[in-house]
Amino acid sequence: MRALPQLYIDFDGTISATDTTDLILERFALPEWHDVEAAWERGEMGSRECMARQVALLRATPAAMAEMVQQIAVDPGFMGFVELCRQWNLPFTILSDGLDVVARGVLQRLGVDAPVLSNRMEPVGEDEWRLTFPYSSAGCATAAGNCKCACMEAGQRRTGGLTILIGDGRSDFCGAGSADQVFAKGKLAAHCRDHAIPHQPFTGFADLTALFHDWLVRNASPAAAAAE
Template sequence: MRVFCDFDGTITVLDTTDQVLTHRADPHWQALEEAWIAGRISAAECMRGQIALIDTDEDALDAVLDRCQLREGFVAFAGWCRRAGISLTIVSDGVDRFIRRILSRHGLEGLPVVSNRLILEGEAYRLDQPHAVPGCAAGSGVCKCAVVRELTDKRPVVFIGDGRSDFCVSQRADILFARDRLATYAAERNRTFIPFETFDDIRIALVGDGTRNLMA
């Protein structure tokens, strides 16, 4: 099987980008958030505008990131995937700099990550979105559908997520683990999913009798 996993609010307890914006950005980021929620701008436009508002003090940024907590069981889950020969890829509409800093604290630097890229230009940040796709249903900087389609082979696909950027790609999963807004979205569409609170829940479900055949 191949496991694809969202990062913010899924691997982390809270949304990492929101934490950085709250502590290190001009308050105008909230107006951009409201415009996105109201549908006046896309998720990709919102993220580009918000990232440009973040203070470029690297030490202060790291201090915020170092307070971000992983969801219970993720480190053990990543280790289990490695030992079992299961491909685990993080697919996030978040920021590579943020994700890598948090993973490195837990010895997980080697995990594959597909995300937006933070670039420092002069005295301001710019968000590069190399995985954006015109017409993406989610309107995100990372089209998760395209990423999963490109990386998927004949192995069954497991997707783990929690939010709006996961709505479309959840339809491509053979097994879907969902919480929060993604769980609500799936339930409203009668989409079969497995709820979870910790990554221990996910590991136990994947080795249980109901999915044992997917381990081949």
């Protein structure tokens, strides 16, 4: 019997309707965060340094942050995709180079129980924050806070199952190169086309759910298929 596939889903711009880190910075950060963003876009620093410096510029109480998280919109088709995974007894992991406070808060609001591998926000004093990186890697090619390819490779070694990545952006590039199956939109889809990485394009969870169902029928383990 084959092992269950290991399913990894990006959060920002994939589950959420937009980049939630930018929303929070626009709402709560000192104006200098724009200068840090510009330096990152010029290639002067990796995403890990960029996000650490930007989070240090936030000025929001934990209560204000939690209230903001409750307002974050998600892809309207996401819960249909979650139901498909439940029917097939297929767990998934949220793999994000964003903020764990956001991903965990949104999933809790939706009633979705899934592991979150993400950068960790910690309150410092009354209204300041710091960011730590429990899933970083010294050898990360993009100096990301969360090295997605390292997380996926560790999961594959642990279980032996096929690895599936669903994502949309730059933080998913390295993971796409090591995944057995990629479902991609946005910048990730363009990256896969440009680098001849096999992938299945999608526009949102409404069309992805049907595509993923077909993939499961062809590739899932007998145990998962029996649960369908």
